[in-house]
Amino acid sequence: MDTFDNQEEFNADVSIVDVLLDLAKQYSVDGLRNLNRKNYDIALECFEAELRIKESLYKKDSPYSAAPYCKIGIAYYELRNYNKALDYLNKALVMFKMGGEVFLSQVAVSYNYIGCVYDKLGNSDKALEYLNEALEILKSVDGENHPTTQQILQTINRVKQESNYSKPKKDMKKFYSAEEVNSMSYREWMETIAKELNAAGFKGDGYSSVERRFMKNVAPYEVGNVSDFFMGAINDANAMNYLKSIGLVNNGRCPMCGSPIKGTPSQFTDGMNPNLNFYICNSCRKEGQGISVNHNSNSGCLGFFVFVIAGIVLGSLII
Ligand SMILES: [Zn+2]
Numbered sequence: 181m182d183t184f185d186n187q188e189e190f191n192a193d194v195s196i197v198d199v200l201l202d203l204a205k206q207y208s209v210d211g212l213r214n215l216n217r218k219n220y221d222i223a224l225e226c227f228e229a230e231l232r233i234k235e236s237l238y239k240k241d242s243p244y245s246a247a248p249y250c251k252i253g254i255a256y257y258e259l260r261n262y263n264k265a266l267d268y269l270n271k272a273l274v275m276f277k278m279g280g281e282v283f284l285s286q287v288a289v290s291y292n293y294i295g296c297v298y299d300k301l302g303n304s305d306k307a308l309e310y311l312n313e314a315l316e317i318l319k320s321v322d323g324e325n326h327p328t329t330q331q332i333l334q335t336i337n338r339v340k341q342e343s344n345y346s347k348p349k350k351d352m353k354k355f356y357s358a359e360e361v362n363s364m365s366y367r368e369w370m371e372t373i374a375k376e377l378n379a380a381g382f383k384g385d386g387y388s389s390v391e392r393r394f395m396k397n398v399a400p401y402e403v404g405n406v407s408d409f410f411m412g413a414i415n416d417a418n419a420m421n422y423l424k425s426i427g428l429v430n431n432g433r434c435p436m437c438g439s440p441i442k443g444t445p446s447q448f449t450d451g452m453n454p455n456l457n458f459y460i461c462n463s464c465r466k467e468g469q470g471i472s473v474n475h476n477s478n479s480g481c482l483g484f485f486v487f488v489i490a491g492i493v494l495g496s497l498i499i
Pocket of ligand 1: 436439460462463465
């Protein structure tokens with residue numbers, strides 16, 4: 181009799197588990213569909229629902245719960261929220277790794293996206309490290325000629341090319357974390373930018389006493405008016421890429437007004453030089469488009485005027 185009761189209970193549990201797993205699968209399918217349609221917020225909700233179900237079914241940090249972490253990371257990557265993307269993708273990577281051989285492809289996917297995040301952050305060394313990990317796995321799982329393997333090879337070659345292109349003369353590498361960047365005063369941040377550019381051998385526009393005229397690439401970077409410096413002095417895409425690679429730009433702070441970037445950043449692109457681009461906060465973007473001018477924000481005011489002037493002069497566009 182006891183055995184029979186237990187059996188009943190067991191069957192009931194199994195069917196609940198099946199129902200929940202089906203539901204999780206449905207959330208996953210819906211999430212991926214919305215991800216493809218660029219409905220990222222809806223995709224995130226689906227993946228989070230999937231995650232909650234899976235975490236209720238499996239042990240903590242089980243590789244079987246890793247997939248929604250990975251997909252949430254990808255959605256944040258698409259939303260350009262790179263810090264959050266890294267959090268979720270790194271967690272997924274650790275969990276997938278615990279699953280051994282069975283989860284090798286998923287480990288490769290996680291490595292690939294973490295590499296892509298570092299690429300977007302301008303940290304090509306880290307990007308290549310992770311992309312190569314993904315490549316090695318894909319070669320062993322899918323073979324050299326598989327389209328996925330080929331695609332990742334292309335990404336690696338592109339990142340290598342771009343990093344050679346933007347390599348500074350001296351190889352001094354310090355990576356500034358988002359916390360470090362945001363803990364500085366606006367002036368300290370700009371002065372750090374000037375210092376690092378000078379140390380790496382980049383030069384700004386200035387007066388050449390030899391040529392007796394204003395020229396490009398002659399003068400060390402120097403911060404005068406703090407809110408004019410970034411938009412006014414840095415006109416070199418290589419210098420900008422270098423700043424991204426050491427975490428001083430595109431790392432959670434808006435160079436136009438000095439405020440931390442909350443939510444999804446907007447991209448400022450130089451109209452004359454599309455390679456010269458960087459992230460700004462949404463209120464600078466709105467101010468730049470004339471949608472709303474925030475009169476309460478003193479820090480945003482100067483940045484706004486510089487931006488408008490730069491926009492008129494350079495025909496800049498904001499995406
Ligand atoms: Zn701003």
